[in-house]
Amino acid sequence: MCGIAGLYCLEGKEPDLKLLSVMAERLAHRGPDGEGTHIGGPVALAHRRLAIIDLSDEGLQPMTSEEGTHWLVFNGEIYNFVELRQELINKGHTFHSKSDTEVILHSYEEWGHDCLNRFNGMWAFALWDGQRQELFCARDRFGIKPFYYAITKDSFLFASEIKALLAHPAVGTKPDDATLGTYLAWGVQDHSERTMFDGIFQLRPAYAMVVTKNGAQPPFRYWEVKVNAEIHTDIPDTDVASKLRSLLHDATCIHLRSDVAVGTCLSGGIDSSALTAIINGIIREEAPVSVGTRQKTFSVIFSDIRFDESRFIDEIATTTGVDAHRTEPSPEKLWDDIDRLVYMQDEPFGSLSIYAQYCVMRLAHEQVKVVLDGQGADELMAGYLAYQGSYIGGLLRSFHLWTGLREIIGSLRHHHGFFRSAAEQLFVRKGRRGLLKCTAPPVNRYGGRLDEVLLGELTSTNLPALLHYEDRNSMAFSIESRVPYLDVRFVEYVASLPLNQKIRNGITKIALRRAIRGIVPDSIRCRMDKMGFVTPEEVWMKEALRPFVLELLSSSEFQARPYWNAEEVIRNYLLFLEGKSAYSPEIWRIICTELWLRKFFTTPVAA
16 A cells, blocks of 8 residues: 555656656655656656565565666555466566566566456556556556546646645646536545546546547446346345455455554444454464454444444444554544544545544554455445335335335334435435525436436445545545445446345345354344434534634635635524534535635645
8 A cells, every 4th residue: 555656747757756756755645665767768757655564675666667767656555466477487477576566567467457457356456568668657446546647738737635736847737627516515535537627637447548649548447337227136145245244254364464453443323333343253263364363343423322333333342352542532632633634535425434544543543553354345235225216216116116125114114214314315405505606407316216326326436435534534534445345346246136135124235244153243144224423514514613603604715715605604604603503524525625626726835
């Protein structure tokens, strides 16, 4: 896990080494264990190292091939590198390290661009092919690791984070108003190649691109997932549960491959509890050195019981005997941390749950260098309650009336409170979009059949943003975050399952719940509520954060922004404080945008 940066000079110009140095320095938090550069011809590459696999100097980057014709900077992990390494040795390749980085180099030599389909992991890399005079850039299937780029009149620049690209004086000098408007109105980000900085782009998940002396060629997709649209099949539930359990166990095993200490983020929900329990089973069976004899877990707790999951965390900790660590975020600490949090995230973020995760990563930094997390399970297995409406609507439109009626009854039985509050929120959110002056095309995350919605959530409207938050929060504390639910084998199998293996009788994640029976306590396995790393955002915004928010909304900077009607925003916030208007995330998004504009456009970004 690392930070990468570089530039390809066009039109025969020499690389700007001072610019490269500043770009690399802005990524120092991603790689405190070492740094390296390579300058050759039109290309300059920089790397900041967080040593996880092969801690020796043999794992240093930029790394070159035996002939010195290929150079690589890589951020991420190839979890099946052990198997690939042996396959390549059998084909005659010679290795000089035990790193997964060298496996990428040899895989490119053996299979060219098709090497991407051999990897199981997370990655963002740039590989300079000196023979072809091409820079080959690629990002993993789900966008777990970031890859940003910008094109100036004489250079192609890339980096792990936007702030590094801002070192170039002509890059990202103003907001991308269209992308920012979509975020403000609909809460969606990382859904396209555009970022909130004008002229800065990202390689989308499962895309790669080639840069030559003639410039960047259009990015191309190398992998695509298909979500099964069938309602049900004849596959026995027991077979599905068994296969799911086996795949998740194996995915977790290879995600524990590390030469440094590994821990687990534990929210008390189904997904993280399952990982915690599975890892404990692996400890008993295989005793991986990376985990030790006792697993370390990291959790958020709150004194306000409405948002606290301590009872579930305590239960899984007692059942497994883990070494449990807890932290409690507070609004006072938030305001102390907000400047760095906004800087680390690079772009505005959708809710204060991001701060809870930030606090967890800060806690983990004291104990481990790697954490496993449950990200991706909800989008794969329809864990969010809003997906129930998509499922029911699709059933009724396709005339599966009996199944639709059954799901309506089940949803109302288990989640009637959610649907009542969701209807109220739709009305409130529509009204708050009226506070904005910017326009954005509608984004209907939950429109269409369930399979269509899940595909969109995996690839565009939800998971990419969550992975963005996780990457920046973890790397802010030099922590590598791994997500076993996004193991490609697990994803492809779950995506192939019919929809009634995801939702049935109003119960979400039905196949996973069956798969972890006997592994996770039923009090957690059968939970119908969903929280995760939440914060009491509404309470904070009404009480402790009130003076800060009022000061910000009353400032001349806020009043002058072209994105909202400032007077109406203040009036609406006061109505919320008086209890005359319900809370909704639009309030935070406006505030976060103002903080972001001040950080990146009002004052210069420091190196």
